[in-house]
Amino acid sequence: MSDSLSQQRRGFFITFEGPDGSGKTTQIRRTVEWLRSRDIEPVLLRQPGGTPLGEKIRAILLDSRAQDPVSPLTELALMFADRAQSIHEIIQPALREGRVILCDRYTDSSEAYQGAGRGLGSDRVLAVHRAICDDLQPDLTILLLPDAEKALERAHRRNQRNIQQTGTDENRFEAEGEAFYRRIHAAYAGIAAREPQRVALIGPGTGDDGIDAIAARIREIITGRLEQHLHSV
Numbered sequence: 001m002s003d004s005l006s007q008q009r010r011g012f013f014i015t016f017e018g019p020d021g022s023g024k025t026t027q028i029r030r031t032v033e034w035l036r037s038r039d040i041e042p043v044l045l046r047q048p049g050g051t052p053l054g055e056k057i058r059a060i061l062l063d064s065r066a067q068d069p070v071s072p073l074t075e076l077a078l079m080f081a082d083r084a085q086s087i088h089e090i091i092q093p094a095l096r097e098g099r100v101i102l103c104d105r106y107t108d109s110s111e112a113y114q115g116a117g118r119g120l121g122s123d124r125v126l127a128v129h130r131a132i133c134d135d136l137q138p139d140l141t142i143l144l145l146p147d148a149e150k151a152l153e154r155a156h157r158r159n160q161r162n163i164q165q166t167g168t169d170e171n172r173f174e175a176e177g178e179a180f181y182r183r184i185h186a187a188y189a190g191i192a193a194r195e196p197q198r199v200a201l202i203g204p205g206t207g208d209d210g211i212d213a214i215a216a217r218i219r220e221i222i223t224g225r226l227e228q229h230l231h232s233v
């Protein structure tokens with residue numbers, strides 16, 4: 001895979017998505033290990049964050065003890081300011097160099113969290129995406145969408161652990177109510193149904209159970225899509 005990959009001109013942009021507690025972090029790590037074992041060094045980034053400016057924006061957004069609450073539209077604008085910077089600094093240059101990019105969250109997160117969770121609506125989020133991100137879409141999105149009940153439980157446990165270990169509550173999103181999470185979950189399912197070509201849904205009912213089985217499924221999907229991509233350039 002690595003030989004043919006180095007011959008291509010444009011890189012391959014993969015995003016990982018899912019609600020809090022979906023096991024995304026573990027699966028990204030597994031994917032990185034696997035790509036490295038195939039001599040592919042991916043470009044890694046997360047949103048919000050990933051650039052010096054983005055990390056500052058992340059700190060503002062995720063500080064649950066912020067004195068001044070961030071309004072939903074401000075939140076949306078900050079998410080996209082972060083995204084625009086990482087497109088400019090990291091994603092576009094990496095695509096030009098023919099690299100494989102793994103991005104932890106992208107515009108689908110804004111559609112799910114700000115669009116559905118905060119009630120701003122998909123149309124508004126997608127309009128901002130077109131304006132600010134030049135409509136840059138991932139080549140492939142791995143969407144981890146476990147059972148809503150399990151995801152809620154896991155997010156809650158993780159937040160409790162963080163609070164106990166560090167005394168801080170980095171993730172104010174996890175302090176949101178259950179209804180907020182259910183809206184996010186439903187929005188992700190809607191995105192997968194709307195864009196089956198781009199979005200590979202990995203969830204209950206697709207036969208994927210356990211970390212290893214999910215990691216294997218992700219490897220299979222990426223291998224197939226990368227091969228397709230190489231034959232199309």
Ligand code: TYD
Nearest residue numbers: 020021047048079105106109110113114173
């Ligand atoms: P993070 O700690 O990275 O969570 P996770 O490990 O689940 O990705 O926190 C990122 C939070 O930011 C997460 O709750 C989702 C939220 N978010 C948005 O609300 N909108 C966005 O556009 C993005 C990229 C993230």
